[in-house]
Amino acid sequence: xxxxxxxxxxxxxxxxxxxxxxxxxxxxxxxxxxxxxxxxxxxxxxxxxxxxxxxxxxxxxxxxxxxxxxxxxxxxxxxxxxxxxxxxxxxxxxxxxxxxxxxxxxxxxxxxxxxxxxxxxxxxxxxxxxxxxxxxxxxxxxxxxxxxxxxxxxxxxxxxxxxxxxxxxxxxxxxxxxxxxxxxxxxxxxxxxxxxxxxxxxxxxxxxxxxxxxxxxxxxxxxxxxxxxxxxxxxxxxxxxxxxxxxxxxxxxxxxxxxxxxxxxxxxxxxxxxxxxxxxxxxxxxxxxxxxxxxxxxxxxxxxxxxxxxxxxxxxxxxxxxxxxxxxxxxxxxxxxxxxxxxxxxxxxxxxxxxxxxxxxxxxxxxxxxxxxxxxxxxxxxxxxxxxxxxxxxxxxxxxxxxxxxxxxxxxxxxxxxxxxxxxxxxxxxxxxxxxxxxxxxxxxxxxxxxx
Amino acid sequence: xxxxxxxxxxxxxxxxxxxxxxxxxxxxxxxxxxxxxxxxxxxxxxxxxxxxxxxxxxxxxxxxxxxxxxxxxxxxxxxxxxxxxxxxxxxxxxxxxxxxxxxxxxxxxxxxxxxxxxxxxxxxxxxxxxxxxxxxxxxxxxxxxxxxxxxxxxxxxxxxxxxxxxxxxxxxxxxxxxxxxxxxxxxxxxxxxxxxxxxxxxxxxxxxxxxxxxxxxxxxxxxxxxxxxxxxxxxxxxxxxxxxxxxxxxxxxxxxxxxxxxxxxxxxxxxxxxxxxxxxxxxxxxxxxxxxxxxxxxxxxxxxxxxxxxxxxxxxxxxxxxxxxxxxxxxxxxxxxxxxxxxxxxxxxxxxxxxxxxxxxxxxxxxxxxxxxxxxxxxxxxxxxxxxxxxxxxxxxxxxxxxxxxxxxxxxxxxxxxxxxxxxxxxxxxxxxxxxxxxx
Numbered sequence: 001x002x003x004x005x006x007x008x009x010x011x012x013x014x015x016x017x018x019x020x021x022x023x024x025x026x027x028x029x030x031x032x033x034x035x036x037x038x039x040x041x042x043x044x045x046x047x048x049x050x051x052x053x054x055x056x057x058x059x060x061x062x063x064x065x066x067x068x069x070x071x072x073x074x075x076x077x078x079x080x081x082x083x084x085x086x087x088x089x090x091x092x093x094x095x096x097x098x099x100x101x102x103x104x105x106x107x108x109x110x111x112x113x114x115x116x117x118x119x120x121x122x123x124x125x126x127x128x129x130x131x132x133x134x135x136x137x138x139x140x141x142x143x144x145x146x147x148x149x150x151x152x153x154x155x156x157x158x159x160x161x162x163x164x165x166x167x168x169x170x171x172x173x174x175x176x177x178x179x180x181x182x183x184x185x186x187x188x189x190x191x192x193x194x195x196x197x198x199x200x201x202x203x204x205x206x207x208x209x210x211x212x213x214x215x216x217x218x219x220x221x222x223x224x225x226x227x228x229x230x231x232x233x234x235x236x237x238x239x240x241x242x243x244x245x246x247x248x249x250x251x252x253x254x255x256x257x258x259x260x261x262x263x264x265x266x267x268x269x270x271x272x273x274x275x276x277x278x279x280x281x282x283x284x285x286x287x288x289x290x291x292x293x294x295x296x297x298x299x300x301x302x303x304x305x306x307x308x309x310x311x312x313x314x315x316x317x318x319x320x321x322x323x324x325x326x327x328x329x330x331x332x333x334x335x336x337x338x339x340x341x342x343x344x345x346x347x348x349x350x351x352x353x354x355x356x357x358x359x360x361x362x363x364x365x366x367x368x369x370x371x372x373x374x375x376x377x378x379x380x381x382x383x384x385x386x387x388x389x390x391x392x393x394x395x396x397x398x399x400x401x402x403x404x405x406x407x408x409x410x411x412x413x414x415x416x417x418x419x420x421x422x423x424x425x426x427x428x429x430x431x432x433x434x435x436x437x438x439x440x441x442x443x444x445x446x447x448x449x450x451x452x
Numbered sequence: 453x454x455x456x457x458x459x460x461x462x463x464x465x466x467x468x469x470x471x472x473x474x475x476x477x478x479x480x481x482x483x484x485x486x487x488x489x490x491x492x493x494x495x496x497x498x499x500x501x502x503x504x505x506x507x508x509x510x511x512x513x514x515x516x517x518x519x520x521x522x523x524x525x526x527x528x529x530x531x532x533x534x535x536x537x538x539x540x541x542x543x544x545x546x547x548x549x550x551x552x553x554x555x556x557x558x559x560x561x562x563x564x565x566x567x568x569x570x571x572x573x574x575x576x577x578x579x580x581x582x583x584x585x586x587x588x589x590x591x592x593x594x595x596x597x598x599x600x601x602x603x604x605x606x607x608x609x610x611x612x613x614x615x616x617x618x619x620x621x622x623x624x625x626x627x628x629x630x631x632x633x634x635x636x637x638x639x640x641x642x643x644x645x646x647x648x649x650x651x652x653x654x655x656x657x658x659x660x661x662x663x664x665x666x667x668x669x670x671x672x673x674x675x676x677x678x679x680x681x682x683x684x685x686x687x688x689x690x691x692x693x694x695x696x697x698x699x700x701x702x703x704x705x706x707x708x709x710x711x712x713x714x715x716x717x718x719x720x721x722x723x724x725x726x727x728x729x730x731x732x733x734x735x736x737x738x739x740x741x742x743x744x745x746x747x748x749x750x751x752x753x754x755x756x757x758x759x760x761x762x763x764x765x766x767x768x769x770x771x772x773x774x775x776x777x778x779x780x781x782x783x784x785x786x787x788x789x790x791x792x793x794x795x796x797x798x799x800x801x802x803x804x805x806x807x808x809x810x811x812x813x814x815x816x817x818x819x820x821x822x823x824x825x826x827x828x829x830x831x832x833x834x835x836x837x838x839x840x841x842x843x844x845x846x847x848x849x850x851x852x853x854x855x856x857x858x859x860x861x862x863x864x865x866x867x868x869x870x871x872x873x874x875x876x877x878x879x880x881x882x883x884x885x886x887x888x889x890x891x892x
Contacts, residue, residue: 043586047593074740113737114752122631124564124609127668130586133576146573148667152498156671164672165740165878169564169610169631174879177737183749186735186881187639190564190610190631198628205646211733211756226579226592227572231609234602294652296558296627299619313624316554320652434611435618436627 008204009285009445011278012096012271014088015386016220017373018054018264021061022091026373026383027390031418033399035248035372037262040224050238052247053224054264054374066090068102071179077162078175079125080265084220084379085172086179088269092216093180096271097283101181109181110281117184117212118177119203120269121195121219121378122169126227135159176216176269184212189378193338194294195219196267196381197430197438201292203272213277218382220267229263235433237261237342237375248401251371253339254346254413255406261340264374268382270389285445287389290425291325293317297435314352314437318429321439322356327425329357332364332441334397334421336384336428339368339413340375349431350411365421366413367391371401381430385440388426392444397421456649460717460724460890463545463710464830465538467531467661469505469703469817473538478834480816481842482863486687487817488701493665494569501679503686504665505703505818507531522616526565526607529616531706531823532661536617539657543710545621548720557625557653558614559644561636563662563822565608567669571599613661625653631822633877634782636660638825638885641709642731645885648713655712659826663704670702676741678786688846690819692783692812693790693858695851700784703818707826726833729870730763730886732756738880743788747796750874753882754800757872761886765801769870774808775801776886777866778835780828780873781858783812783844784819793874794854809866811859815845825875829885832871836889840865 014022018036019029029036036054045051063083064072067090078086093100098110109116139155141147147155165171170188177186185206189198196219203215223232232238239250239260252258278285295317297310322329337349354361369387376383391397402415429439464474469487471477487505496502512530513519515537522533540546579592606612611629618627626647632639637660644656664673673679680699682689690701717724734756736749743749758765763775782793798805813831820827835841840863847860870888877883 043592044589045593047590047597077740114734118735129576129579129592133580133587134585136573136576137580137582140577144577146570146577148495149498151667151671152496152500152502156499156675159671159675161675161677162741163675165676168633168879170633170877170879170881171740173632173735173881174740177735177880178739181737183735183737183752185733186632187630187643187733188632190629191614191627192609192611201626202628202643205643205650208650209646226587226589226596230593230596230600231605233597234600234605294557294626294628295554296614296618296624298622298624299615316624432611433606434609434615436611436614436629 006208007275007288008207008272009275009278009288010270010389011273011283011285012092013286013386013389014092014095015268015383016084016088017266017383018056021087023386023390030369030372030387030398033401035401037247037250037374045229048229049233049240050262052241052250052262055224056265061087063087067179077166079166080222081122081125081220082172082175084222084267085120085269086175088218088220088267089176089180089216092269092271102179111214113181113183115184115213116182117203117206117215118173118182118186119199119215119217120173120176121189121199122172123221123378125167125169126225127167129226172220182216191436192432192434193377193380193430194432194436194438195378197440198294200385200440201294201438204289204292207274213274215272216269217272218267218269219378221377221379222265223263223377224265232263249403251341252402253341253368253370254350254408254411255402258341258343258346261342261370261375264376266373266376266383267379268386270382270386287392288443288445289440290443291321291441293320293324293439295437297437299435311348311351311355314349314431315355317437317439318352318356321441325441331425332427333423334365334367334426336367336388336426338430339370341370354410362410362412364412365397366411367397368400368413381438384428384430388428388442391426392423392442395420395423458714459645459648459711459728460714461709461711461726461833462717462722462724463539463543464725464833465535465542466707466827466830467507467510467534468705468827469507472510472534481813482840484843484845484861485816486845488686488689491665494667496670499670500674500681501670503689505701506665507705521619524603524607525616526612527663528563528565528661529613532562532613532708533616533620535706535708536657539708539710540621544722553622554624555654556623557647557656558617558627559640559656559658560613560629561640561660561822562610562613562629563631564610565612566663566666568600568604569667574599617657632881633879634821634824635875635877635881635883636822637707638875638883639733639881641826641829642733642883642885644711645728645731648711654716655710657708657710659708660823661706662820662822664821665702665704690785690815691846692785692815692844693854694847695849697785697787697790699786700814701818703820705820706823707830709826724890726836726887727890728885729888730757730761732884734882736880743792745792747792747799749882750793750796750876751799753884757884757886774804776808776870776872777868778841778871779808779810780832780871781810781812782874782876783814785814791853794856797856806856809841809857809859811842811844813842829873832873832887835868835871839868
């Protein structure tokens with residue numbers, strides 16, 4: 001490595017998941033071993049194999065309450081994914097104690113806008129099915145099929161002029177940057193579950209090369225609409241749920257009888273900050289992002305539908321993150337993998353853990369959260385990173401849920417209560433549909449060990 | 453700070469509305485050709501805009517080592533595969549057996565895939581409950597599961613072009629896809645440049661691929677009133693910097709570059725086509741629909757790139773020429789973009805701005821959205837190699853507010869060493885790349 005690195009720390013956490021907004025409800029839910037998975041409420045999803053999801057309760061999340069009054073009107077053009085990112089950013093900024101245009105429009109921002117970047121992972125956002133169907137319902141021919149001619153002539157006029165802007169993936173970052181006045185580099189990474197991890201990696205590079213001092217970084221996604229569920233079912237990723245199944249036990253990561261995943265809505269924005277910036281404003285970092293690695297899996301013939309049987313590329317991302325954190329596998333105290341409960345995915349990730357950690361693989365505690373909060377697409381990595389940072393801050397591991405006595409061969413991933421633990425470094429790795437892999441090493445921040 | 457590695461371009465390739473190989477498209481660009489015509493992909497006759505610049509006569513199979521590996525590839529992935537194969541061969545990587553593929557990464561600014569409109573609409577219409585004014589979830593799902601296709605849906609995920617390129621070239625390095633609307637592939641190349649500078653990869657395949665020429669894509673931009681609704685010859689619809697400009701014209705395609713550390717290129721005896729020396733990125737943080745009117749955001753990106761390149765925009769270069777020989781404009785042909793971009797260039801280069809030629813190839817091949825930046829960067833590389841500047845077509849009515857040298861209508865021979873390429877995205881992202889003639 002030839003360029004000098006600036007150290008990057010996390011100074012604010014803004015996760016949003018089924019347990020609520022901010023790190024407190026997420027942590028409490030994870031420690032209690034709760035699960036937010038229940039039947040999808042916004043439409044009758046019973047014709048899908050998996051009619052379950054981890055949703056936010058309507059009372060828990062109203063994006064209008066999390067934006068400045070002058071911005072409330074703009075919430076009308078926010079798809080759910082955008083609202084989640086905007087809410088997460090509000091929580092992260094508050095947690096980091098930053099003054100921005102949103103928190104105090106007349107005040108001096110803590111960080112100059114030109115030194116504030118924003119990197120937010122996003123998914124493929126489907127148009128609101130009711131809004132679109134209502135608009136097209138008048139453009140039909142005599143057979144009841146869609147009539148392009150009528151649509152072009154008049155039907156499309158039923159859509160609001162700003163319709164497209166609800167669904168462009170970069171609108172998550174667009175709204176967040178406007179609300180908080182982030183004028184530095186801003187990007188939108190769209191690599192499915194790896195999106196957040198890659199966004200965090202990019203924020204680290206941007207801070208490291210000196211183009212920003214603070215970045216709002218993470219990702220968010222909601223695939224609970226019919227189109228989102230359909231695509232995930234088509235991809236063979238969702239569990240088949242039968243009458244009488246306990247929703248909170250459907251996702252069984254690394255367990256022998258695992259049968260697929262369940263979607264969640266959520267995401268998170270983190271405040272990433274150059275260490276010297278945090279120091280100069282007298283803020284204690286929650287954790288340091290000590291290392292980052294990324295890789296691409298060799299993809300199979302049927303791109304996307306079948307996972308590459310490729311643990312080597314996952315291993316490469318992890319090894320790269322360890323090397324850039326200047327640590328060895330022995331220094332890792334816990335691992336937070338994607339842990340989706342999709343058997344083929346978990347098998348690859350298990351082998352990668354075993355490849356990297358050898359004999360220690362079966363002793364290292366794994367942290368799993370998909371059984372609790374669902375698989376949150378582009379938000380997955382940010383939620384995992386926020387959770388790992390909180391583990392380091394509290395020196396505690398959350399509960400893992402599952403049927404009593406469930407076996408997780410070769411890994412410490414079975415059901416267990418929350419417990420105290422001495423944690424110095426946690427590995428977070430996120431693998432994606434499409435083959436992008438990311439790994440982060442989060443390290444407990446210890447002011448006394450700072451070498452200046 | 454210690455020296456970062458120099459980063460050179462060794463491969464270029466594109467699939468565009470003007471053709472699918474570097475040399476023939478370049479000839480068309482400098483001759484002022486147009487790729488616009490009535491839309492053929494679907495019946496757009498009643499749409500407010502019924503023309504676009506489509507890729508014609510393209511068969512991805514001609515470029516692939518084994519087409520069966522990509523039999524389900526969506527159109528954007530097909531474009532990416534063709535452009536990347538050209539770039540890969542041009543870089544000589546197909547003949548370099550010692551390549552360490554774990555050190556070859558991907559960074560694309562590829563757009564989402566094409567909607568399966570017919571079947572999607574069928575599910576929506578059959579699922580619609582007119583009395584409840586919402587869909588019946590069960591009926592929607594039953595119809596969708598019956599009429600829609602798994603592969604067509606998966607291929608719409610914006611990271612699928614990455615997966616296809618990884619498959620074709622068997623590369624395993626860091627892989628990203630970014631989607632910042634019209635700035636995406638410029639940003640992708642800029643970040644790929646940074647990844648090599650940091651030593652995280654030796655080689656990056658970068659650029660973009662996109663098509664939004666499908667019914668809901670055209671609908672989205674028509675509703676935003678961003679597209680030209682020109683009534684005459686489609687070839688005259690895209691009129692960047694012209695007083696009568698009335699919006700952009702949709703294009704489609706892909707531009708892909710292979711970039712690598714100079715050390716890596718030199719060690720394998722590759723010939724650099726140009727060197728990347730500056731990248732800047734900023735965000736307007738202004739409004740979801742409008743650009744910062746004073747051009748502050750665009751100027752910040754240009755200034756950051758110039759600073760990294762060590763170029764003072766206010767002074768003539770040592771050879772007595774302006775500090776930049778050519779600017780590839782974002783130049784969409786919307787009233788707002790072209791005015792503000794002109795203002796931003798003025799802001800950065802001051803009195804030297806009118807002496808820097810700046811043109812928009814969107815006047816000829818339309819707006820390739822996420823792929824635009826990569827195609828325009830390749831244009832800069834060709835301008836350096838060929839010593840010729842492509843024109844801005846259809847510039848017949850000068851706008852009194854716009855006072856720069858837009859290379860109107862006719863290409864121009866000129867000594868070209870250093871070019872700056874701008875792209876600005878809906879949503880506020882501004883990105884600038886600077887490339888220069890490679891000197892050993």
